[in-house]
Amino acid sequence: MSRSAPGAPVEARNVLAITPFRRLWISLSLSSLGDWLSLLALMSLAAIFTAGGPPLVQYLALSGVVVIKLAPPILLSPLAGAVADRLDRKWTMVVTDVLRGVLYVSIPLVGLFSPGFALGWLLIATLLAELVALFWTPAKDSTVPTLVPRKLVAQADRLNLLTTYGTAPVAALLFAALASIGNVLGALLPSMASPEADIALYLNGLTFFVAAIVVGVLPIPKHKTSRDSESDTRDSGILRVVATGRRPGGEPLPRGLVAGLLGSIAGGAAVIGVARVHLEALGAGNGGFGVVFASAFAGMALGAISGPRILKQFSRRRLFGLSIALSGLALLFAGAVADTVLVALLTGLLGVGAGIAWATGLTMIDDEVEDDNRAAAVAFVHGTARVALLVAMALAPLAAGLIGDYEIPVGPLTYDLRGGGVVLMASGLLVVVVALVCYRLMNKDHPDAGPGLLPELLAALRGVAVSDGEEEPSAHSGAFIVVEGGEGAGKSTQVRELTVWLREQGFEVIGTRQPGATKLGMRLRGLLLDRENSHITPRAEVLLYTADKADHVEQEILPALRRGAVVISDRYVDSLLAYQGAGRDLSVDDIREISSWATQGLVPDLTVLLDVRPEEGLSRLGGPADRIEAESVEFHSRVRKGFLDLAKADADRYLVLDAREPQDKVTREIQRRVRSLLPDPVPSSAEAVTGMIPVIRND
Numbered sequence: 130m131s132r133s134a135p136g137a138p139v140e141a142r143n144v145l146a147i148t149p150f151r152r153l154w155i156s157l158s159l160s161s162l163g164d165w166l167s168l169l170a171l172m173s174l175a176a177i178f179t180a181g182g183p184p185l186v187q188y189l190a191l192s193g194v195v196v197i198k199l200a201p202p203i204l205l206s207p208l209a210g211a212v213a214d215r216l217d218r219k220w221t222m223v224v225t226d227v228l229r230g231v232l233y234v235s236i237p238l239v240g241l242f243s244p245g246f247a248l249g250w251l252l253i254a255t256l257l258a259e260l261v262a263l264f265w266t267p268a269k270d271s272t273v274p275t276l277v278p279r280k281l282v283a284q285a286d287r288l289n290l291l292t293t294y295g296t297a298p299v300a301a302l303l304f305a306a307l308a309s310i311g312n313v314l315g316a317l318l319p320s321m322a323s324p325e326a327d328i329a330l331y332l333n334g335l336t337f338f339v340a341a342i343v344v345g346v347l348p349i350p351k352h353k354t355s356r357d358s359e360s361d362t363r364d365s366g367i368l369r370v371v372a373t374g375r376r377p378g379g380e381p382l383p384r385g386l387v388a389g390l391l392g393s394i395a396g397g398a399a400v401i402g403v404a405r406v407h408l409e410a411l412g413a414g415n416g417g418f419g420v421v422f423a424s425a426f427a428g429m430a431l432g433a434i435s436g437p438r439i440l441k442q443f444s445r446r447r448l449f450g451l452s453i454a455l456s457g458l459a460l461l462f463a464g465a466v467a468d469t470v471l472v473a474l475l476t477g478l479l480g481v482g483a484g485i486a487w488a489t490g491l492t493m494i495d496d497e498v499e500d501d502n503r504a505a506a507v508a509f510v511h512g513t514a515r516v517a518l519l520v521a522m523a524l525a526p527l528a529a530g531l532i533g534d535y536e537i538p539v540g541p542l543t544y545d546l547r548g549g550g551v552v553l554m555a556s557g558l559l560v561v562v563v564a565l566v567c568y569r570l571m572n573k574d575h576p577d578a579g580p581g582l583l584p585e586l587l588a589a590l591r592g593v594a595v596s597d598g599e600e601e602p603s604a605h606s607g608a609f610i611v612v613e614g615g616e617g618a619g620k621s622t623q624v625r626e627l628t629v630w631l632r633e634q635g636f637e638v639i640g641t642r643q644p645g646a647t648k649l650g651m652r653l654r655g656l657l658l659d660r661e662n663s664h665i666t667p668r669a670e671v672l673l674y675t676a677d678k679a680d681h682v683e684q685e686i687l688p689a690l691r692r693g694a695v696v697i698s699d700r701y702v703d704s705l706l707a708y709q710g711a712g713r714d715l716s717v718d719d720i721r722e723i724s725s726w727a728t729q730g731l732v733p734d735l736t737v738l739l740d741v742r743p744e745e746g747l748s749r750l751g752g753p754a755d756r757i758e759a760e761s762v763e764f765h766s767r768v769r770k771g772f773l774d775l776a777k778a779d780a781d782r783y784l785v786l787d788a789r790e791p792q793d794k795v796t797r798e799i800q801r802r803v804r805s806l807l808p809d810p811v812p813s814s815a816e817a818v819t820g821m822i823p824v825i826r827n828d
């Protein structure tokens with residue numbers, strides 16, 4: 130039921146609804162796909178052309194491909210950018226696309242007709258294609274703002290970034306699939322060095338030809354408009370950014386943050402650099418390589434998207450270092466094991482850690498750097514990251530080649546220690562060290578300030594915020610029970626029963642309800658339920674209910690819990706998520722965030738959900754319907770589903786009961802569950818009373 134950030138898909142649809150942009154975007158996605166496919170193919174061809182030679186030569190060929198692919202944009206982009214600015218954008222893109230297509234297609238063709246020159250041409254053609262791309266990038270960057278309205282430019286950029294990296298795992302899987310039919314292809318086309326690599330390169334060529342046609346028919350204005358100029362600086366001059374951006378806007382970025390980001394990317398780059406040859410040594414060919422590559426990127430996407438969400442309440446400073454350490458450990462083990470499946474799983478884990486680290490790191494930059502300096506800071510990080518990527522990707526294979534392969538006798542067995550494996554383990558170790566350093570750097574200003582690491586992690590997994598000091602909601606010794614459900618489900622009845630039952634056992638019990646338990650709450654309740662107030666807008670409604678909750682938690686619930694009392698509330702945050710989120714169709718995630726702040730992160734120990742069809746519940750109510758009760762049955766059905774979804778998402782913390790059951794049966798079910806929740810020994814002061822209550826001895 131939870132929805133994504135407000136408007137994200139809607140906005141994406143908006144910008145893709147602009148036909149020229151959509152066409153450009155499709156062609157960009159195709160080119161990105163082809164580009165990744167060709168990187169894999171080139172690395173694989175470099176390995177194949179040098180197979181049989183000494184490992185150092187194999188690794189050198191790989192380093193060569195990587196350096197050739199990544200260095201030109203870093204070294205030469207300002208120059209090419211300046212030239213490209215003077216050219217017609219549309220035709221620059223068309224011509225460069227065609228040229229790149231021809232170059233990529235020529236690589237397997239030269240391999241076919243002149244095998245002796247194959248490796249040389251592979252390197253030369255790759256370099257030429259990258260040089261050509263230098264002119265294409267600024268032309269593309271300055272085209273986007275001419276196709277979409279200004280307010281959607283950022284959105285379009287994000288979408289482009291998504292496809293630039295999002296196509297990597299797709300390409301890897303495609304490559305793996307091609308490899309898996311490689312044997313058949315090899316038999317059919319014996320002249321090819323590596324059929325999957327050749328086909329990948331032909332496909333890449335094709336994507337560029339298609340891109341050229343798509344761009345060729347786009348209506349792109351010839352001359353620059355003034356508002357394009359800002360976009361031109363985005364991608365050009367990385368070295369300049371790196372050189373001058375050390376102190377973006379004078380305010381240095383936290384050292385731990387920069388160290389962590391660069392360390393994690395260097396670790397990832399080392400994997401890409403040696404994976405191909407290392408996997409070959411493990412007996413896995415292109416298929417295994419493709420799967421490992423896809424696994425790393427899929428892990429990264431998973432980590433970046435879901436990590437920060439699941440661990441929303443966890444301190445980012447800690448999460449950042451820990452996720453990098455996770456990557457490092459995964460890398461360390463990936464280098465040590467000799468099983469391809471395990472390597473693929475471990476690289477997936479590495480990706481998850483790296484994804485969380487990047488998402489957290491960029492969010493920290495957003496939070497910690499002032500608006501004016503943010504673009505420079507992000508450009509600085511991206512710039513240095515590319516340099517780190519290049520250096521690590523080029524050095525890792527070289528180091529692996531220099532180290533060489535050894536056989537170490539272990540009793541009757543031998544352990545094959547390979548250069549690639551050593552490099553992976555060493556990079557893993559390095560990443561772990563970087564993670565520890567950055568964890569210390571980022572948390573040294575807060576020594577022991579917060580709760581212990583483990584309690585915080587566990588609390589974050591449950592979705593509770595743990596803050597330090599007195600305000601810590603989970604530091605109370607009481608119990609917090611909430612009864613939720615639709616109209617007429619029997620909530621008030623059950624709260625009353627449970628309150629009496631627990632009081633009779635000697636517990637201090639506060640039976641309460643939302644909205645309307647405090648002075649302010651009563652007035653808010655009046656406002657909210659008065660049918661005259663039909664003009665209340667959904668967002669205002671959220672805030673009014675939330676104000677009631679903030680007051681209620683601070684003034685009544687928390688003091689009681691800290692005294693050790695049992696608090697039973699008729700409705701709490703789930704009502705807000707179900708009525709205003711599911712019912713009013715607002716973002717549940719947004720509401721959760723607002724209410725979590727308002728309630729100081731207080732989450733019930735148990736939520737009893739009394740589930741009933743709205744028609745049935747509403748029919749139980751007497752008297753005139755209030756503003757909410759008067760809503761349509763469809764509204765109440767959405768609310769019911771909202772409640773059920775919440776319970777499903779966190780089943781351990783819920784007791785869902787069928788509210789059509791007789792009232793006393795429902796009561797007994799609740800008692801059974803509550804008994805397991807509360808401390809067994811009844812307070813001694815209540816012993817006399819307890820002894821008289823037959824219900825306790827019932828079961």
Ligand SMILES: Nc1ncnc2c1ncn2[C@@H]1O[C@H](COP(=O)(O)OP(=O)(O)O)[C@@H](O)[C@H]1O
Nearest residue numbers: 615616617618619620621622749788790791792
């Ligand atoms: N399990 C049940 N089966 C049938 N009627 C019930 C049950 N529980 C409560 N009722 C009746 O339904 C009506 C609404 O109950 P109430 O506790 O006020 O619901 P809520 O607080 O959810 O609006 C009351 O008249 C109550 O006696």
Ligand SMILES: Cc1cn([C@H]2C[C@H](O)[C@@H](COP(=O)(O)OP(=O)(O)O)O2)c(=O)[nH]c1=O
Nearest residue numbers: 616617643644674700701704705708757758
């Ligand atoms: C607590 C809460 C209640 N409500 C609605 C549900 C109820 O229709 C109304 C008042 O709650 P309540 O007094 O529990 O009504 P009833 O006893 O009739 O069930 O407020 C929300 O929409 N959001 C909230 O966060």
